[in-house]
Amino acid sequence: MNSEINIMVFGQLAELTGSTSVKVNLPEDTDSLKKLLLEQFPALVNYNFIIAVDKRTITENSNLYQGATIAILPPFSGG
Amino acid sequence: MNSEINIMVFGQLAELTGSTSVKVNLPEDTDSLKKLLLEQFPALVNYNFIIAVDKRTITENSNLYQGATIAILPPFSGG
Amino acid sequence: MEARKPKQLFIQGAISSSFIGDSIQKHSSRHDIGGHSIFLGQVRADQVDGKTVRAIEYTSYEDMALEKMHEIREAIFSKYDLSCLHVYHSLGTVEVGEICLFVFTSSAHRKAATEACSELVERIKAELPVWGKELFDNETHQWKINK
């Protein structure tokens, strides 16, 4: 069974990853996702970013599931 | 020597006096002017109004002089 | 710096939305501006004892109003770091739904424009010798009172 999922990547983070979406094996929760992304893109350690699951920003560790809509977001700078 | 001067009258005060200008004999100061106007227009006692001399509102009794620009102003309601 | 000259303040009748749009457009050449704050006063169809306001007729002691507005402008420019400041007030009749006051401030960072705009509106209502006569639909009227 394929448990790969797409992570949407926005703003300057997309410059870092070289793409607006990256594929990872579905981690159990958002903390694991963060760890996994930092392994894959070590330079991410220099960036502030937050994770959004199903269009809501995550403020504490949250479970992930197949089919979740996941995104990583640099600090907002609209207006 | 004629010491009559024109007092400009604005807003609802002009309805009361029936004119946008009234003539009075030049009083010594603004307190005397107020007294004189209240004699001439007793209904003024029911109105709040301020006196402007040379386009400045008067906050304490001030001397008047021949040639002064004098106006009586009801509460402002612009905007 | 040269003292600022008294500027136009009064507009005969309502202030049109195209006049407001044009004023905004004129600021596109000012590349130091990051934010504009605008306040618009609009005539409301208030109900009083079964009568409805259909228009407000504005009069002013114009010479005094221009001098007072000049003084307010100078005070606001001293207090806030503004790029621009414009104020227009109607004279004569303004129907319900039409604009009677247009206050427009601009600055590099939004806080100065926003705070200056609010303070201007308060000072204009309190200090400019302008009077509004509310005309009702039955040909009677009452004099507007600012709270």
Place this chain on the structure above:
Amino acid sequence: MEARKPKQLFIQGAISSSFIGDSIQKHSSRHDIGGHSIFLGQVRADQVDGKTVRAIEYTSYEDMALEKMHEIREAIFSKYDLSCLHVYHSLGTVEVGEICLFVFTSSAHRKAATEACSELVERIKAELPVWGKELFDNETHQWKINK
């Protein structure tokens, strides 16, 4: 009362002054409105290490931004006694001097519109997933940071 539907938020490119003028004009049929408060964000030609910003390129996580904006609208309508509330934000490239944000609130009495407008601007800048890339005149860029 029926729940408000998500409304248009994004505009491709700059927000024109005629669009703003037209939006104001549309409110002339609302005779319960006494005051409008408007905030406009304009792109500034900031200098950074000898380079000059010539434009900002905006991107967004649009689906999330629309949901968040809907949530902010509901909160602002609950908190303030507003007649109307409109927010437009640019996507894509906006040149210096052009408008990238248009926040427009209306109410019977001015305080609600003014306070709601300020709070909206703060929340939009802090909470909407939108990113500005500042393009310099020498083809380099930097990512905008909101203070």
